[in-house]
Amino acid sequence: MKYKIVSDSSSNILSFPKVPYATVPLKIITSEKEYVDNTALDVSRMVAELKVVKGRTQTSCPNVHEWQEAMADADAVFALTITSGLSGSYSTAEQARKDLQATDPDRKIAVIDSLSTGPEMLLLIEKIAEGIQAEKPFEQIEAEVRAYQKYTHLLFALESMTNLARNGRVNPVVAKLAGVLGIRVVGVASQQGTLELLYKPRGQEKMLSTLYDEMKARCYAGGKVRIAHCFNEPAAKGLAARIKKDFPNADIEIGLTTALCSYYAEDHGLLVGFESRSRAQ
Ligand code: X90
Numbered sequence: 351m352k353y354k355i356v357s358d359s360s361s362n363i364l365s366f367p368k369v370p371y372a373t374v375p376l377k378i379i380t381s382e383k384e385y386v387d388n389t390a391l392d393v394s395r396m397v398a399e400l401k402v403v404k405g406r407t408q409t410s411c412p413n414v415h416e417w418q419e420a421m422a423d424a425d426a427v428f429a430l431t432i433t434s435g436l437s438g439s440y441s442t443a444e445q446a447r448k449d450l451q452a453t454d455p456d457r458k459i460a461v462i463d464s465l466s467t468g469p470e471m472l473l474l475i476e477k478i479a480e481g482i483q484a485e486k487p488f489e490q491i492e493a494e495v496r497a498y499q500k501y502t503h504l505l506f507a508l509e510s511m512t513n514l515a516r517n518g519r520v521n522p523v524v525a526k527l528a529g530v531l532g533i534r535v536v537g538v539a540s541q542q543g544t545l546e547l548l549y550k551p552r553g554q555e556k557m558l559s560t561l562y563d564e565m566k567a568r569c570y571a572g573g574k575v576r577i578a579h580c581f582n583e584p585a586a587k588g589l590a591a592r593i594k595k596d597f598p599n600a601d602i603e604i605g606l607t608t609a610l611c612s613y614y615a616e617d618h619g620l621l622v623g624f625e626s627r628s629r630a631q
Contacts, residue, residue, distance in 0.1 A: 351458075353482045354424035358412055358439045359387035360432035360610045361471035362578045369479045372420045374412035376432075376439070376610040381405040387609035394581065396609060397617055408517055409613060411439040417446035426458040426488045428478045428495070432467045432610075433543030436519050460492040462499075465543030468611050469576035469623030470504040476574075501628075503568050504539040507557050507585070507620040511535065514614055520545050536560050538568075554585060562592045565624055572597035573625030580607045582618040589622065 354370040357363060364373050364387075378385040378396065380403045385396050400407065411432075421427045429447065434440035440463045447459040464471045477498045481491030508514075515525030524547060534557050537547040551560040565575075575593060579586040586604045593600050607615055615621060 351426050351488075352424045353426045353428075353488070354421070355428050355430065355475055355478050355482075356417070356420045357430040357471060357475060358432055358443075359608055360437070360439070360467045361430065361475060362468055362605060362608045362611055363472055363475060364389050364608060366475060366479065369482045370424060371475075371479075374416045374420050376412060376437075377410045378407065378609055378613045379410060380407045385609050391609055393606065393609055393612050397580065397612055400613065401617075406516070407513065407613075409610060411437045412442055414442045414445045414449065417443045418450060421446060421450060421459060425456075427460070428492070429459060429461045430471055430474055430478075431461065431463055432471070433465045433539065434463045435465065435540075435543035436467075436545070458488045460488070462492075462495065463543065465499070465541070466502075466504040466539040466623070468504065468506075468607065468615075468621040469578045469605075470502050470539065471623070472576045472578075472605075473502045473574060473623050473625065474499065501573075501626055503565075503624055503626060505536065505561055505564055505568075505622045505624075506538070506615065507534060507536045507551075507561055507622075508615055509534050509618045510616040513616060514545070517614075519614070520547070536564065538564070554588070558585065558588045558592060561589055561620070561622060565593075565622070565626075568624075569626040569628045570624050571627040572600050573627070575600060575602040575625075576623040577602070577604045578607045578611060578621045578623075579604070580612045580615050580617055580619045582620055585618070585620050589620070 375387040431440040511525040514520040551557040
């Protein structure tokens, strides 16, 4: 049986060599062009162009056809999506599953709503990949990743919420308040898969200690950490150093956001996925 993981590009993981893997791209649309979230895109150029572009900008999720194409060459597929609370990606992936199974009922497809995005999705991808490599049965891998999701979290620190607010992904009043005051925000992906703002720390140092304190408050105890940043390596490394001070052996990896997360997290934004010791409340 050929297993495959298919993730939408909000995971920031466009290639994953350990197992058969593909991404389906989200897109960023401006009055001038469409940026497709794939390996061909120059993200730093996109971020620079977005700062000066005129008019409305928006995003779109992968369509049913794109999901189907990515799922079609395997008999057992784990499809992973950005939270259904903020995007239509889960719905289009589900529709692709139904259409494929209508013509081929034996095809195994599990569509998993991450209720999150970015590096929390990477943790789920890694969990599924371990199951595939250990040659576990499909249903067992699915059950294990769904159970694991209860122990993973996503925190984020943003310097601007303009694109989130303009596209209706966060309460505009809250975003405006934070934006006008030029204040950073630290927030969390809620259990319902929506964006929840927690703090407005002043300055990068305070932002990092707030993030780490919040990880510990959510029962981080030395597990895996995956950090994705939009051109803010110093902050990512600063957080990693704080964690390593308490947990020298912690498995921490740092990577860049690709197009979708760069658009919404904006320049210098930080996304932190981590494992906790106890189940989410
Ligand atoms: O379907 C679409 O057009 C995509 C919409 C995506 C909207 C939200 C993306 C958030 C990216 C920002 C901070 C983390 C928020 C976590 C919330 C669960 C990253």
